[in-house]
Amino acid sequence: MKSAVETLNPTRVRLTVEVPFEELKDSLDAAYKKINQQVTVKGFRKGKIPARIIDQRFGRGAVLEEAVNDALPKFYTEAVNEAEINPLGQPEVDITELKDGETLNFTAEVDIRPVIEIPDYSGIEVTVDSIEVTDEDIDKAVEELRERFASTSPVERAAEDGDIVTIDLEAKVEGEVLEDGVATAVQYTIGSGELLEGIDEAVTGLEAGGEATFTSQLKGGSAEGKDAEVTVKVTAVAKRELPELDDDFAQLASEFDTLEDLRADSRKRLTGIKQYDQATQAQERVLEKLLEIAEVPIPEKLLEDEINTRKHNLEHHQLGQMGLDLAKYLEIQGKTEDEFVAETKEAAVKGIKTQFILDELVSKEKLNVNQEELTEHLMRRAASSGMSPDQFAQAVVEGNQVPMLVGEVARGKALALVVEASKVLDTNGDVVDLDDEDETETAAETVEAVTDADAAEADEKGEDKPEA
CATH class of the missing domain: 3.10.50.40 (Chitinase A; domain 3)
Structure with a gap:
C-alpha cells in the first residue's frame, strides 16, 4: 500500500491511498463468505455456493463493494499511522479508482489536531478577590442556621x-x-x-x-x-x-458548646469557601490569559459538531428537566436566537481551544494521572451527578468513559502547572499562595466547566469506520 498526505489547512488533510488488489484478498474471501450465508441458490447447500456462481447471480460489483467497505478502515488506519497525524472525527472517503484485479485508489479528507506552539506563560499575571470574612458575614451565616431551627x-x-x-x-x-x-x-x-x-x-x-x-x-x-x-x-x-442566640442554640444546632465556638467555626468554614472561590477565580483568569496568548486553529467540522452538541444538551437535558423549550428560555434570558447562537459558538471555541492547548501541555510535560487522583475525581463527579461512587464507576466503565475522566484530571494538572508559574495577586496587592493539595482537583473542575464534558470528547472518536 502507498499513501501520501496533503495539508489542506492547519486543521485538515487529504490522504491519497493506493492499494494493490492482492491486498483485498482477505476482504474478498470474507465478502463471499458473508454473501454465502445470506443467499440461497437452487442446487447448492447454504454456505457452499462457488464464487463464480455468486458473481453470475448477484454480480461481481456487489462482492467488490462488500470487500472494499470491509477493507477501508484497515487501509485508512494504516495511512493515518504512516502519516503520523491525529485525526478528529470521521473522514470523508472518496474512491477514485477501483479496477477489478488491479488496484483500489481512494482519498480520505479528515480534520486533524493542529500543531500548537505552547506560548511562554511564565509572565501571566492576574488579580483575584481578596479573602475577607467580616463579622457581618458570620452574622448572616449564623442567622441562616437559626432560620433552619425556627418553630x-x-x-x-x-x-x-x-x-x-x-x-x-x-x-x-x-x-x-x-x-x-x-x-x-x-x-x-x-x-x-x-x-x-x-x-x-x-x-x-x-x-x-x-x-x-x-x-x-x-x-x-x-x-x-x-x-x-x-x-x-x-x-x-x-x-x-426563632431560637435565642445563646449557648443553648449552639448546642442545639451544632457540635459546639458555646455560641462563640460556633461563630469561630463559621469563620473558618467561610474562609475555606472563599479560598476555594479564590482558587477557582485564579484558574479561570489564568486560563483566559493563556487562551489570549496562544494561537489555536479550530477545525470547522469539530466546531460545528461542538455547537450542535451544546445546543442539544441545553434543549433536551437542562431545559427539558425544567419544563422549558428554547424559545421560552430565550424569552426569560432576554436574548435573541442570533445572540444565543453567537454565545454558544464563543463558548464552543473556548472549550475546544482549552482542550487542545492543555492536551498539548499534558504531552509536552509528560503529565500522568495516578489512581488516587482518578478516584478522587470520580468521587466528586459521582457526588455532583447524584449517584453513589459505585454506580457512577459502573456507568463510566460500561460507557467506556474512563479515558474521558483521565483526560479531565490531566488537563486539570496542566492548568495547575500554568497557574503555579503565573503571578496571582489579590485586590490588596498581596501575592496569593494557592493550596497545592486542592489545586489540581479545582483546576479539573474549571476545565470541565469550560470544555463541557458531554461534548468535549467528540473529537476523540477519530477512528470511526469510513465507508465508500
Missing part, C-alpha cells in the same frame, strides 16, 4: 409579614375555573415571593376564615402567561419563632 405556632390574629399561612386557591380565566387552577391546604410564607404576584398584599391582614380576590399573571399550568382572577382563603395563621 411555628398557631395564632389567632391577622396575618403579618413573615407569618406562615395555610391557604386555599382558586384561579379563573375569563370567568371559568381552570381544571388545574384549584389548590387546597397550601402553606405559604408571606413575603417569600414563592407563589403568585399580588398574593402577599392579598393575605396580609386576613385572619383564619378570611378571603380575598386579586388579579395575577399565571406562571405555569394550562393558562400560563394569562391574567387570572385568583381567590385566596386563609384557613390558618402561624408565626415563626
Whole structure:
C-alpha cells in the first residue's frame, strides 16, 4: 500500500491511498463468505455456493463493494499511522479508482489536531478577590442556621409579614375555573415571593376564615402567561419563632458548646469557601490569559459538531428537566436566537481551544494521572451527578468513559502547572499562595466547566469506520 498526505489547512488533510488488489484478498474471501450465508441458490447447500456462481447471480460489483467497505478502515488506519497525524472525527472517503484485479485508489479528507506552539506563560499575571470574612458575614451565616431551627405556632390574629399561612386557591380565566387552577391546604410564607404576584398584599391582614380576590399573571399550568382572577382563603395563621442566640442554640444546632465556638467555626468554614472561590477565580483568569496568548486553529467540522452538541444538551437535558423549550428560555434570558447562537459558538471555541492547548501541555510535560487522583475525581463527579461512587464507576466503565475522566484530571494538572508559574495577586496587592493539595482537583473542575464534558470528547472518536 502507498499513501501520501496533503495539508489542506492547519486543521485538515487529504490522504491519497493506493492499494494493490492482492491486498483485498482477505476482504474478498470474507465478502463471499458473508454473501454465502445470506443467499440461497437452487442446487447448492447454504454456505457452499462457488464464487463464480455468486458473481453470475448477484454480480461481481456487489462482492467488490462488500470487500472494499470491509477493507477501508484497515487501509485508512494504516495511512493515518504512516502519516503520523491525529485525526478528529470521521473522514470523508472518496474512491477514485477501483479496477477489478488491479488496484483500489481512494482519498480520505479528515480534520486533524493542529500543531500548537505552547506560548511562554511564565509572565501571566492576574488579580483575584481578596479573602475577607467580616463579622457581618458570620452574622448572616449564623442567622441562616437559626432560620433552619425556627418553630411555628398557631395564632389567632391577622396575618403579618413573615407569618406562615395555610391557604386555599382558586384561579379563573375569563370567568371559568381552570381544571388545574384549584389548590387546597397550601402553606405559604408571606413575603417569600414563592407563589403568585399580588398574593402577599392579598393575605396580609386576613385572619383564619378570611378571603380575598386579586388579579395575577399565571406562571405555569394550562393558562400560563394569562391574567387570572385568583381567590385566596386563609384557613390558618402561624408565626415563626426563632431560637435565642445563646449557648443553648449552639448546642442545639451544632457540635459546639458555646455560641462563640460556633461563630469561630463559621469563620473558618467561610474562609475555606472563599479560598476555594479564590482558587477557582485564579484558574479561570489564568486560563483566559493563556487562551489570549496562544494561537489555536479550530477545525470547522469539530466546531460545528461542538455547537450542535451544546445546543442539544441545553434543549433536551437542562431545559427539558425544567419544563422549558428554547424559545421560552430565550424569552426569560432576554436574548435573541442570533445572540444565543453567537454565545454558544464563543463558548464552543473556548472549550475546544482549552482542550487542545492543555492536551498539548499534558504531552509536552509528560503529565500522568495516578489512581488516587482518578478516584478522587470520580468521587466528586459521582457526588455532583447524584449517584453513589459505585454506580457512577459502573456507568463510566460500561460507557467506556474512563479515558474521558483521565483526560479531565490531566488537563486539570496542566492548568495547575500554568497557574503555579503565573503571578496571582489579590485586590490588596498581596501575592496569593494557592493550596497545592486542592489545586489540581479545582483546576479539573474549571476545565470541565469550560470544555463541557458531554461534548468535549467528540473529537476523540477519530477512528470511526469510513465507508465508500
